[in-house]
Amino acid sequence: MPHPIPCRLAALLLFTTLATPPGASAREPGSPDEAWRLMAGLRFSEARAIFPARADAPDLDRLGRALSLLGAQPKTESNINQAEQILADLASGATDPDVVVRAALLHARIPHVHRQSTDWTEAARRYLAVYEAHPEHPLGQRALVRHGIVTLFRPMPPEEFASLFESYLAVSAALDHPDALRDLNWLLASVHERRLFDPAATLRHLEVLLAGSSPIREITRLGLLVQAGELARELGDPAKAARYYREFLATTIRDSRVYFIRQRLAEMEASS
Amino acid sequence: MINREKILAIIGVALLLGTFSVSLLKVARRAVDQRDPSIRVIRIAHWQLEDGASTAIDAVAREYERLHPGVRIEQLRIPERVYPNWVTTQLVGGTAPDLIQIGKGIDSERSARYFRAITDEVLLPNPYNRGTPLEGMPWRDTYVDGMIGGFDDALQDYYGAPLFMATVRMYANLGLLRQVTGSTELPRSLDELLALSDRVEEHARRTGRAIVPIAGSKYNAPILIERLFRSTTQRFALELSTSRQMTIGPDLLALGLLREDWSLRSEPIQAGLTLASDIGRRMQPGFLHLAREDATFLFQQGRALFIATGSWDATTLIQGSSFRIGVFDLPAPSPQHPEYGRFVLGRHSEASVRSYGPFGITRTSAHPELALDFMRFITSAPYNQLFADKSGWLPVITGVKPSPAIAPFAPVFEGYPDGFFLNMGPDTLRVVENNLHILFSPAAGVEQFTAAAEAPLRRAARGDLARTLRIRNNQIGRADLVVSAEEILLGLHPDDAASARRAHGQHERQFTSEIHHAHLSGALESIR
Numbered sequence: 001m002p003h004p005i006p007c008r009l010a011a012l013l014l015f016t017t018l019a020t021p022p023g024a025s026a027r028e029p030g031s032p033d034e035a036w037r038l039m040a041g042l043r044f045s046e047a048r049a050i051f052p053a054r055a056d057a058p059d060l061d062r063l064g065r066a067l068s069l070l071g072a073q074p075k076t077e078s079n080i081n082q083a084e085q086i087l088a089d090l091a092s093g094a095t096d097p098d099v100v101v102r103a104a105l106l107h108a109r110i111p112h113v114h115r116q117s118t119d120w121t122e123a124a125r126r127y128l129a130v131y132e133a134h135p136e137h138p139l140g141q142r143a144l145v146r147h148g149i150v151t152l153f154r155p156m157p158p159e160e161f162a163s164l165f166e167s168y169l170a171v172s173a174a175l176d177h178p179d180a181l182r183d184l185n186w187l188l189a190s191v192h193e194r195r196l197f198d199p200a201a202t203l204r205h206l207e208v209l210l211a212g213s214s215p216i217r218e219i220t221r222l223g224l225l226v227q228a229g230e231l232a233r234e235l236g237d238p239a240k241a242a243r244y245y246r247e248f249l250a251t252t253i254r255d256s257r258v259y260f261i262r263q264r265l266a267e268m269e270a271s272s
Numbered sequence: 273m274i275n276r277e278k279i280l281a282i283i284g285v286a287l288l289l290g291t292f293s294v295s296l297l298k299v300a301r302r303a304v305d306q307r308d309p310s311i312r313v314i315r316i317a318h319w320q321l322e323d324g325a326s327t328a329i330d331a332v333a334r335e336y337e338r339l340h341p342g343v344r345i346e347q348l349r350i351p352e353r354v355y356p357n358w359v360t361t362q363l364v365g366g367t368a369p370d371l372i373q374i375g376k377g378i379d380s381e382r383s384a385r386y387f388r389a390i391t392d393e394v395l396l397p398n399p400y401n402r403g404t405p406l407e408g409m410p411w412r413d414t415y416v417d418g419m420i421g422g423f424d425d426a427l428q429d430y431y432g433a434p435l436f437m438a439t440v441r442m443y444a445n446l447g448l449l450r451q452v453t454g455s456t457e458l459p460r461s462l463d464e465l466l467a468l469s470d471r472v473e474e475h476a477r478r479t480g481r482a483i484v485p486i487a488g489s490k491y492n493a494p495i496l497i498e499r500l501f502r503s504t505t506q507r508f509a510l511e512l513s514t515s516r517q518m519t520i521g522p523d524l525l526a527l528g529l530l531r532e533d534w535s536l537r538s539e540p541i542q543a544g545l546t547l548a549s550d551i552g553r554r555m556q557p558g559f560l561h562l563a564r565e566d567a568t569f570l571f572q573q574g575r576a577l578f579i580a581t582g583s584w585d586a587t588t589l590i591q592g593s594s595f596r597i598g599v600f601d602l603p604a605p606s607p608q609h610p611e612y613g614r615f616v617l618g619r620h621s622e623a624s625v626r627s628y629g630p631f632g633i634t635r636t637s638a639h640p641e642l643a644l645d646f647m648r649f650i651t652s653a654p655y656n657q658l659f660a661d662k663s664g665w666l667p668v669i670t671g672v673k674p675s676p677a678i679a680p681f682a683p684v685f686e687g688y689p690d691g692f693f694l695n696m697g698p699d700t701l702r703v704v705e706n707n708l709h710i711l712f713s714p715a716a717g718v719e720q721f722t723a724a725a726e727a728p729l730r731r732a733a734r735g736d737l738a739r740t741l742r743i744r745n746n747q748i749g750r751a752d753l754v755v756s757a758e759e760i761l762l763g764l765h766p767d768d769a770a771s772a773r774r775a776h777g778q779h780e781r782q783f784t785s786e787i788h789h790a791h792l793s794g795a796l797e798s799i800r
Contacts, residue, residue, distance in 0.1 A: 036761050037761065040754055041427065042380065060760070067752075067757070071753045102756065114752070146786075187787060194514065194791050199516075216780065217776075223515075230518070259621055259687055260617070
């Protein structure tokens with residue numbers, strides 16, 4: 001006759017195995033899934049305690065380890081160097097292709113946003129390399145937009161900028177992922193608005209941005225609608241301005257610009 | 273025979289013993305309650321010590337207890353000055369109450385670490401709205417502002433349910449007004465306010481009474497001064513705003529100053545300074561060194577005709593003053609004003625006024641479901657009405673009527689976007705504050721202020737921008753980790769709509785912030 005306690009334990013184990021839904025273990029405390037959730041909630045040190053430090057850990061766990069090192073406080077050069085090394089290794093040797101591109105992109109972001117001071121040139125070089133290595137991947141395309149951010153606002157003589165901008169436009173014309181296109185138009189609208197002071201070109205990119213299928217948060221969209229409406233009005237296109245004003249007014253009543261825009265619209269309608 | 277000293281000593285000891293016994297009883301009662309499984313206690317902490325809020329929370333709590341036997345709601349009123357330290361100790365020590373007003377001392381990182389996100393819950397109907405016009409509506413949508421005051425933009429989640437909303441107005445002592453003018457008619461324009469203030473000064477000289485037109489302090493004066501200044505910069509803000517979004521933030525304002533797009537000598541700025549000087553000279557001498565309580569005291573003693581403050585002080589001022597109080601809009605020049613009208617668009621809009629100070633459920637709460645239930649209760653239409661009636665504060669729930677006394681504080685939607693003030697960060701604020709006395713000095717004025725502040729303000733603007741860049745760079749770096757984590761979670765759980773929403777939101781915040789950061793960095797370098 002079998003011993004009752006091992007029997008009960010075996011039954012319990014069997015029951016637990018059968019009753020546990022597939023994937024449930026991923027959400028358990030201490031799981032990588034949990035670690036990513038902690039990271040998303042700014043709890044970097046707790047996430048770091050979960051991601052293993054071993055070099056033979058799964059690719060995604062190593063990526064998590066690198067990110068948690070970047071978030072560790074106090075921020076030290078040693079942690080950043082260690083994270084940079086892990087990301088470089090993953091970018092060249094991970095088996096999961098998504099991890100490869102994400103690691104390469106994050107590796108490019110280290111000189112951009114993770115060091116004490118930004119190394120614009122190195123960041124630009126790395127972003128471009130990521131895009132050239134993965135031009136079809138959404139994150140590769142994101143890297144090219146980031147390349148634009150770190151180059152197109154740098155101080156330089158106008159003729160040098162003109163040439164740089166022209167070549168950037170030529171390269172970025174190949175982007176086709178909806179999110180990358182949204183970001184690209186956003187960037188180009190900003191460059192025309194803030195650097196080239198060209199309202200017509202700014203509006204052109206805003207129009208593409210607002211008509212795109214990629215999501216834009218309502219609070220941001222409201223600002224863009226006002227901007228597009230104002231630009232169209234200044235450029236002498238009241239019909240277009242009215243369209244953007246109407247969309248703005250249809251979206252919100254709780255904004256300090258509502259009354260003014262309603263007035264603008266009424267004036268335009270009265271004069272047409 | 274017992275002498276006077278002995279009696280006093282006995283009274284002192286008796287008071288001490290009494291206080292000690294009461295404290296002991298309170299502590300003992302809490303310990304007993306905590307051990308009593310039939311009583312569930314929800315503790316709620318906040319810094320709103322003004323009259324009204326605490327009384328109203330108590331009133332709603334008693335209703336909740338009546339309907340939920342075995343539950344007790346305890347309120348912890350923490351002074352604003354010690355709130356950040358107190359809250360840190362409680363959160364870190366694991367002894368935090370169930371519900372805490374999020375704000376002072378609690379940033380996004382602390383919200384994520386110590387509070388529960390309630391995004392899933394705010395998308396569900398509030399059960400206490402059953403039988404009201406809000407029945408079936410998501411809890412979030414029952415708020416007049418869509419509960420935006422409870423949303424943490426950095427985390428892209430709701431972390432609390434707000435109870436408060438506020439606007440600022442001028443309060444007038446109607447008794448004193450009648451003594452000075454023979455009527456209780458309140459000023460309807462800036463010029464009427466200034467003229468009335470002159471009559472108060474004249475009345476004080478004639479009667480020898482120590483009264484001033486406006487009670488000022490380092491807390492109240494900026495409310496009025498900034499309001500006037502922001503009205504004279506309304507049109508200028510539109511002009512300076514290269515984004516054409518009808519607003520200009522402190523960073524681009526600082527950049528504009530460094531690029532010489534504007535200076536303290538710009539006409540609208542000079543107009544704002546002149547108005548600020550005019551109004552500041554109608555406050556009591558030395559007001560820049562006085563605290564909020566000093567101004568309140570001066571007004572309540574009947575020694576000032578006006579005071580500018582928020583709706584949060586309405587109950588304190590109305591109940592704590594022996595005279596009738598009138599409330600009117602903060603003065604600003606109209607577009608028809610002969611001198612300042614050309615700088616002004618019109619009365620500023622309050623359509624963007626948001627609810628604030630949300631109450632979040634701490635992760636250490638022993639009864640998180642009950643804490644959530646109480647927040648639903650107090651923000652339901654019937655009980656937010658009770659809260660509004662008892663507190664005299666502005667309600668945050670659609671359809672809830674403000675009490676008659678608070679009606680003049682209802683946000684005014686018919687208005688224009690605001691202009692700007694000279695505060696572009698801590699350094700510029702310091703320059704302005706350090707030189708404000710020159711603006712109000714009878715021996716100096718606008719020209720002297722301009723001459724003294726002009727060069728330091730430019731240096732300070734550069735300092736503020738450099739600090740902003742450092743802070744933003746850190747935030748962008750941190751956001752890298754959050755965006756990556758959200759996107760990886762979305763890859764692991766493609767059907768998780770909340771993950772998708774957060775991933776998109778985080779990416780957008782980070783991306784637009786990076787563009788702004790790159791632009792500011794490049795522009796600042798090119799100005800060197």
